[in-house]
Amino acid sequence: MNIAFLAHDKKKELMVQFCTAYKSVLQKHSLYxxxxxxxxxxxxxxxxxxxxLSHKQGGHQQINARIAYNEIDLVLLFTDPNTTDPWDDAQMIETIRHCDKQNVPIATNLASAEMFILGLQRGDLDWREMVHSKTRF
Structure with missing residues (x-):
C-alpha cells in the first residue's frame, strides 16, 4: 500500500508520535x-x-496528482481545526475532494487514522489492490 502523510504545522509532532506508535505496521508499506x-x-x-516538495512549494499538489492516478491508497492528513490560513484550508479541501473522487480512504484526525491503521494491519484495505490492477495498462 502507498500511504501519504500531510500535517498542519501544529499537528506535525502528533504525526511523528503516531508514526512512532505504528512503525511496525507502516514499515511494510511505501510512504510519501x-x-x-x-x-x-x-x-x-x-x-x-x-x-x-514542501507544502507551500507544491507538495500537496504532488500528492493530489498521485491520488488522481490511484497511486495513493491511504491519506493521513492531520489538520488543525483552528487554522486561520485560507490557503491551508483550500489545500486540505482539495485533497479531500481528490480522495472522494478516487475512493481513497482519508483520515483527518488521530482517531480516524488509528482506525485505518488497525484496519490496514488486519487487511481491511486490501481491496485497494484491485483498484491498482484495474488502472494499470
Missing part, C-alpha cells in the same frame, strides 16, 4: 510525505519516506 512532515517522521522513526 510533504518535505517537512516527511523529514520529521523519517528522522524520528527511521522509516523510509519518499519526500515530495
Amino acid at each position: 510525505a510533504t518535505a517537512t512532515t516527511g523529514r520529521l517522521i523519517a528522522d524520528n522513526t527511521g522509516l523510509p519516506i519518499t519526500l515530495l
Whole structure:
C-alpha cells in the first residue's frame, strides 16, 4: 500500500508520535510525505519516506496528482481545526475532494487514522489492490 502523510504545522509532532506508535505496521508499506512532515517522521522513526516538495512549494499538489492516478491508497492528513490560513484550508479541501473522487480512504484526525491503521494491519484495505490492477495498462 502507498500511504501519504500531510500535517498542519501544529499537528506535525502528533504525526511523528503516531508514526512512532505504528512503525511496525507502516514499515511494510511505501510512504510519501510533504518535505517537512516527511523529514520529521523519517528522522524520528527511521522509516523510509519518499519526500515530495514542501507544502507551500507544491507538495500537496504532488500528492493530489498521485491520488488522481490511484497511486495513493491511504491519506493521513492531520489538520488543525483552528487554522486561520485560507490557503491551508483550500489545500486540505482539495485533497479531500481528490480522495472522494478516487475512493481513497482519508483520515483527518488521530482517531480516524488509528482506525485505518488497525484496519490496514488486519487487511481491511486490501481491496485497494484491485483498484491498482484495474488502472494499470
